[in-house]
Amino acid sequence: MDLADLRIFRTVVREGGITRAAEKLFRVQSNVTTRIRQLEEDLGVQLFIREGKRLHVSPAGHKLVGYADRLLALAEEARTAMLDPRPRGTLRLGAMERTAAARLPSLLADYHARYPEVEIQLRTGNPQVLATAMLAGELDAAFAAEPIADAPFEKQSAFQEQLVIVSAASRVSIDDRLDMPKTMIAFEHGCPHRKRLEQWYARRGFMAEKTIELGSYHAILGCVVAGMGIALMPKSVLSGFPESRWLKLHELPADEDNAVTVLFWRKGAGSSNVTALQELLAEQSLSTGVAAAAIA
Template sequence: MMELDELRIFQAVLQEDGITRAAQRLHRVQSNVTTRLRQLEDKLGVALFLREGKRLVPTAAAWRLNDYAQRLLDLAEEARLAMADAAPSGRLRLGAMESTAAARLAPVLADYHARYPAVQLELQTGESRTLTVAVLDGRLDAALVSGPLDDDRLEQIVVAVEDIVLVAAAARGAPSLEELADSTLLTFGSGCSYRQRLEAWLRRQGVQPRRIVELGSYHAMLSCVACGMGLALLPQALLDSMPQMAAQVSTHVLPDDLSRAPTLLIRRRQARQPALQALETMLLECAWKGGGSLGAYANN
């Protein structure tokens, strides 16, 4: 019979890409990690990793097991906390889009730290696609991403509805579809939901942007827009939080199917912990609504 400790070791090896870093993360000797991993493989009757010298390559069976392992570990943690009737404490690993972290999260996290000092909250920023994968893999407990998402493994709660605007140089008027096609689009990487939204809309119009330049921060993006380098798609709330930068650019209304985007708090189904429940409650109390009601997105 599989043991929870074996599943924790298996996940550490999978997530850390090898025995050495997994042993460091678990504070175990490497030989113990290797032995317990082989014992798990013997119990299951399948190879979870292919050994190529010192390198371990996950098999298809390993990726199948990972989903079950996360569910079992989440359920065990939920049972432990239910029996302890614990107040929020321990580690909470939260992911967030950079725009959400910059424009909305700071006062919430400050209040959260004041209310729940026993919680060690870790924040990781990134693109929606990357954060979603991290939640599914168990590397994050929850994340704030742009939706909607179509994945039955996730619970999704709308905590904001963002007004999305097209940003151009201050002296520039609203670009036509032809001008959009001939413009440089300034974006994050391909995992950015706002970029995906804009590219999908352009494809529906039969337009292919002339050039896409990927940047690593909104400050850099707005600076480049202000200098006339190109156009960007941004949440209005982010511009409102950066008034000096916003004064150097112009904003333009987008078509209805581009102009509003729900921000979701996502977590694995059945993943329950007091620290996350407390944060969820605080986020809903904030009533982040962008330019309108959450009601239209309540069932996403």
């Protein structure tokens, strides 16, 4: 059963016969008759009761008319949506936990106000998880800290983050070579901030003896306050942490203290929904005096 057969069937019903339907559809009568018989064979029912040259819609035919109307209307709606440049439908968006918690609420509120016909579905994860999900067709776009592979994706810079190392307030220094922090607290492998902290140790000729893996920034900060180790994270995380007075922030050198979060999507798989998000990001970046650069 295809849409063309349903359209022919509905026209025969509406016009009351093969002849008038053929004229309406600009087809020869034999073609209309053949398509109706093919539809009946496909469905395994008789759609018309034939009395000589006259046709009467059968009970099964009456039932099919309603479905035909709905299917053809839905097909027309889909065709219109494909041609309509306005954002609509579902935007499947991914983000790192930090970005989702601190950066996205206001951005997505503005997006929803501007494009109320778009339903946003949000999924969190580290950059590797998000990239894999996008290549599998499970996400339309995602926010993640660099580096993001260039080959399969297009990117646009979204947010600049200042990175700091945090320790318990009792730790005076993290650079004392005789008293380097032995434990690092971080997310699972694949988290870019974990990798940056590992690089921080490596540059100083040390390696953490123990790594505590946790699933949220609040849990990480709680362990830091308890003196269990150090962590590296965006400074903006601390604005929502009530026990920040029990923490000590350690500034990083200029070549280690920043991270860029990008919006990325699969090459050739852009959509009006993603384009609208790109444009909104660019507008917000300009309003704050930071240009959002497109990255090929």
